[in-house]
Amino acid sequence: MILQRDFYSRNSAQVAKELLGQKMVRKLPGILLIGIICETEAYFDHTDSASHASKGKTPRNSVMFGPAGISYVYFVYGMHNMFNIVTEQEGRAGAVLVRAVFPVDGIESMIQYRNGRTHDLTNGPAKLCQAFRIDRSLNNIDLTVGRDLCLEERETISEKFINSGPRIGIHYAEEKDRNADLRFWLDDMFYKERI
């Protein structure tokens, strides 16, 4: 049920695609939050100028070089947390950024954590972190043990429901990396047919 390390220990783009449609499960005291992953981005090692790992290992990104299936949560713009999952074989840097989920369970709590907003609860990387109460205290935790946070297998999405395009917010990267289709999202058709 819980996605295990062998799922994550593969090419980032492949993992990013296959994470679409899976369940993201957050366990808080007495509260269960669940969302269906609907948008992800893949990041690689020093060959990817958009990746935090592009300039080698630093204290912040060191978790990207470790074993897969570990969380990489970092802080940007002075106020936002981003949730990533480490991928690739240990020693080779890589991660998948979870950019959006479809809220399924615990929605009332998500609204509360989002300061009462009832719209756009989890349709952005920092928004879903706020709704799921994810911050840097959850950096470097094992996502395969099903404790505070994990991903659960749900279904395999047909290729026809998967869209791809350039990644967001990486204008500083080299052109080849800015243009690479490493962002993946579920097509609207998926929702019309399945939800």
Place this chain on the structure above:
DNA sequence: TCGCAGATATTCT
């Protein structure tokens, strides 16, 4: 729809 302020950890010089 568009432009920008917000607030700070991390990295670079």
Place this chain on the structure above:
DNA sequence: GAATATCTGCGAG
């Protein structure tokens, strides 16, 4: 010490 960041919400037009 300075620059930058895998973004969001708000207010103007």
